[in-house]
Structures are given as structure tokens and as C-alpha cells.
Amino acid sequence: MKKGILLTVLMACVIAWNVGAQDRPLQIIMIGAHPDDCDIKSGGTAALFVAMGHHVKFVSVTNGDAGHQSEGGGMLAKRRIAETKEVARRLGVSYDVLDNHDGELLPSLEIRLQIIRKIREWKADVVIAPRSNDYHPDHRYTGVLVQDAAFMVGVPNVVPDVEPLRKNPVFLYFQDNFKKPNPFQADIAVDITPVIEKKLAGLDAHQSQFYEWLPWIGNYENEVPKDPAKHKEYLLAKRVQTPNPEVRKTLEKWYGKSRADQAKFAEAFEICEYGTQPTEQDIRRLFPMLGK
Numbered sequence: 001m002k003k004g005i006l007l008t009v010l011m012a013c014v015i016a017w018n019v020g021a022q023d024r025p026l027q028i029i030m031i032g033a034h035p036d037d038c039d040i041k042s043g044g045t046a047a048l049f050v051a052m053g054h055h056v057k058f059v060s061v062t063n064g065d066a067g068h069q070s071e072g073g074g075m076l077a078k079r080r081i082a083e084t085k086e087v088a089r090r091l092g093v094s095y096d097v098l099d100n101h102d103g104e105l106l107p108s109l110e111i112r113l114q115i116i117r118k119i120r121e122w123k124a125d126v127v128i129a130p131r132s133n134d135y136h137p138d139h140r141y142t143g144v145l146v147q148d149a150a151f152m153v154g155v156p157n158v159v160p161d162v163e164p165l166r167k168n169p170v171f172l173y174f175q176d177n178f179k180k181p182n183p184f185q186a187d188i189a190v191d192i193t194p195v196i197e198k199k200l201a202g203l204d205a206h207q208s209q210f211y212e213w214l215p216w217i218g219n220y221e222n223e224v225p226k227d228p229a230k231h232k233e234y235l236l237a238k239r240v241q242t243p244n245p246e247v248r249k250t251l252e253k254w255y256g257k258s259r260a261d262q263a264k265f266a267e268a269f270e271i272c273e274y275g276t277q278p279t280e281q282d283i284r285r286l287f288p289m290l291g292k
């Protein structure tokens with residue numbers, strides 16, 4: 001019992017020290033199209049921010065009500081919202097699901113305003129979203145919607161009931177493998193090796209996706225282990241990429257060669273040309289896990 005209390009006090013000190021390096025906790029918002037996108041792209045980075053005392057919100061722009069082969073509509077949306085609540089509990093993030101239909105997302109004004117509202121309410125320092133050349137229309141339009149919000153978050157007459165941001169956030173893109181019209185550029189890479197278990201725990205909460213829907217649509221249902229004890233191993237093999245040469249180079253830039261060589265898993269981000277353009281010093285302040 002005493003050991004437990006001591007550990008809690010120690011953890012609180014570590015968090016206070018880390019937050020203290022910056023005058024207040026950082027506010028990070030990650031915006032995906034579906035209730036599992038942020039988890040896939042940056043669950044590890046989110047876990048690292050949270051461990052350092054910073055605040056992370058995941059937003060799903062659609063309610064995920066098309067993401068299953070035998071369930072659908074409101075009941076599926078409810079199931080997926082419950083899964084995001086479990087992710088929030090496991091990762092220590094806040095998770096919002098916007099009530100827009102899955103598979104039918106368009107870059108409308110109405111949804112742009114929803115996104116402006118979310119970014120402002122979170123008082124975001126950093127906003128992360130997909131690039132707009134993804135294969136999935138919902139991902140693509142989420143990218144466009146966030147780009148369309150990037151300047152407007154500071155305009156007081158747009159969404160006038162929520163205070164505009166006086167400092168434009170830094171906007172980043174999640175990593176992807178699409179090459180046309182231009183490939184992803186790994187400007188920032190975070191070593192997530194120490195929190196890989198947390199990332200997997202987040203993915204594991206999306207039972208409807210990783211063990212049912214994605215194997216069905218990808219025709220690999222027979223690969224899903226029947227034994228839940230083997231699920232994490234399966235997720236690691238199937239859903240977690242090892243760093244490619246470009247990401248390795250970026251890890252080296254931010255962490256130095258010896259730490260980069262030891263990194264088994266990483267999440268990378270590209271700086272968007274909209275929003276505040278960060279200096280190297282800004283990036284180290286906004287991504288304190290990168291070290292000095």
C-alpha cells in the first residue's frame with residue numbers, strides 16, 4: 001500500500017516537472033474520419049503526451065455507422081462510441097465522436113464549422129489530421145475539412161459563440177504511404193517503443209474493427225486468433241509498421257543516432273503549410289518527448 005502511494009506521488013512529481021518545462025499543459029487535438037483512425041495513426045504519441053501531463057483529444061468526424069459487414073446504423077454507431085469510451089479510459093485521452101454518417105462524408109460548410117468549434121474549444125496548440133490524398137473519401141475530406149478550418153479558427157465572426165484562437169495552432173498530417181501528387185514527408189518522428197503496449201491496448205478496444213470488420217473487408221478473417229490472449233501479438237504484426245528509412249532518418253535528427261537505432265516503433269508527422277510554421281525549437285517545446 002505504502003509503495004503504491006509513494007509511486008503515485010513520484011508520478012505526480014514527474015508529471016508536474018514535465019508540464020513545468022512549459023507553463024501549462026499542451027493541448028493536442030487529433031482528428032480522424034472514423035472512431036479508430038487517431039488510435040491507428042498516433043495512439044503511441046498520444047500515450048506519451050498523456051504520460052507527461054499534457055492533454056489529448058481524439059475526434060472522429062463520422063460516427064462509424066458503416067464500418068461492419070453485418071451490423072449498421074444507430075446500433076453500430078452506439079457500439080463504436082462505447083469502444084471509443086474504452087480507448088479514452090485505456091489511453092487517458094478524451095474522445096469525441098461527431099454524429100455524421102460513415103462513408104458519406106463531404107467537405108461541407110456545416111462540418112467545417114463543427115471542426116472549428118472542436119479545435120477552439122480544446123484551445124489547441126497542435127492539430128493533427130490526414131492528408132487529403134488518402135484512398136478513403138472520408139479520410140480525404142477530413143483532411144480538407146481540417147485544412148479549411150486552419151485559418152478560420154482565428155476569425156471571430158465565424159462560429160461567433162466560441163472564442164477564436166488568438167494563436168494559430170501548428171497543423172500536422174498523420175503518416176501515410178500515398179505517393180501522388182506528393183509523398184508524405186516525415187518532418188517529426190516520435191519513438192513510441194516505450195508505449196507500444198498502450199497503443200495496442202487502444203487498438204484492442206475497437207473489437208468491432210480489428211477482429212471483425214477489417215479482417216472481413218480485407219479477406220483475412222482466418223488470420224484473427226480465436227484466443228484473445230493472442231490478440232495483442234496479432235495487432236502488432238498486422239497493424240503496426242516498423243519505421244521506414246525516411247522515418248529512421250527523422251528519428252536520428254530528433255533523438256540522436258544511438259536512441260534512433262534502438263527505436264522499434266515510431267509515428268511520424270508532416271508539417272502542414274497552413275497554421276503556425278514551427279521552428280525547430282517550437283517543435284521541441286510542442287513534442288517534449290523528443291528531448292532537448
Ligand SMILES: [Zn+2]
Nearest residue numbers: 033034037139
Ligand atoms: Zn478510417
